[in-house]
Amino acid sequence: MSTTPRAEDALIVPCAACGALNRVPTARLRDVPICSDCRARLLGAAPAQLKTASFDRFVGRAGLPVAVDFWAPWCGPCRTMAPHFAAAAEPLATTALLAKVDTEANPELGQRFEIRGLPTMVLFVGGREVARVSGAMARDAIVQWVESNVGAL
Numbered sequence: 001m002s003t004t005p006r007a008e009d010a011l012i013v014p015c016a017a018c019g020a021l022n023r024v025p026t027a028r029l030r031d032v033p034i035c036s037d038c039r040a041r042l043l044g045a046a047p048a049q050l051k052t053a054s055f056d057r058f059v060g061r062a063g064l065p066v067a068v069d070f071w072a073p074w075c076g077p078c079r080t081m082a083p084h085f086a087a088a089a090e091p092l093a094t095t096a097l098l099a100k101v102d103t104e105a106n107p108e109l110g111q112r113f114e115i116r117g118l119p120t121m122v123l124f125v126g127g128r129e130v131a132r133v134s135g136a137m138a139r140d141a142i143v144q145w146v147e148s149n150v151g152a153l
Contacts, residue, residue, distance in 0.1 A: 011063025013097070015040055016048035021061055029094045044093030046086055047100045052108050058099060060127030065096040065153075067146050068122050072104040075118040077136035085121075088142040096123070096146050123149050 010023045013033065017040035024033045024042065033042045050058055059066045069085050071078035089098045103110035103118065113122060123131040123146060131149040
């Protein structure tokens with residue numbers, strides 16, 4: 001019997017820092033994997049800052065669900081939620097990736113996903129939206145929302 005890992009025993013994890021796609025064995029997800037290109041931490045690190053050009057590659061290729069915070073710099077509740085969203089990365093490290101989209105700088109993404117209120121969190125699996133919630137949330141509420149929606153898949 002072969003002990004060589006199969007392709008399905010690994011996930012693609014995009015790097016939040018440089019955008020490189022990394023293949024991480026599922027058995028090693030809890031080992032704090034790092035990017036093969038820039039050596040940044042892949043899981044539990046600061047949320048990726050996505051732009052129109054990087055959105056589809058990051059969200060569509062990720063082997064884990066991706067929770068995206070759509071926000072704007074002028075939005076008070078968005079600024080209040082930002083540190084809570086960043087803090088949720090650690091407890092969600094092996095459950096989901098976190099990313100942010102500045103709708104002011106990337107209005108086409110806000111329009112594409114019909115973002116009507118800020119902040120709005122959208123959960124994507126395989127590039128497809130599976131859940132959405134609007135309004136500022138604290139870290140524990142963000143974690144619970146992501147986990148409950150991932151668990152329902």
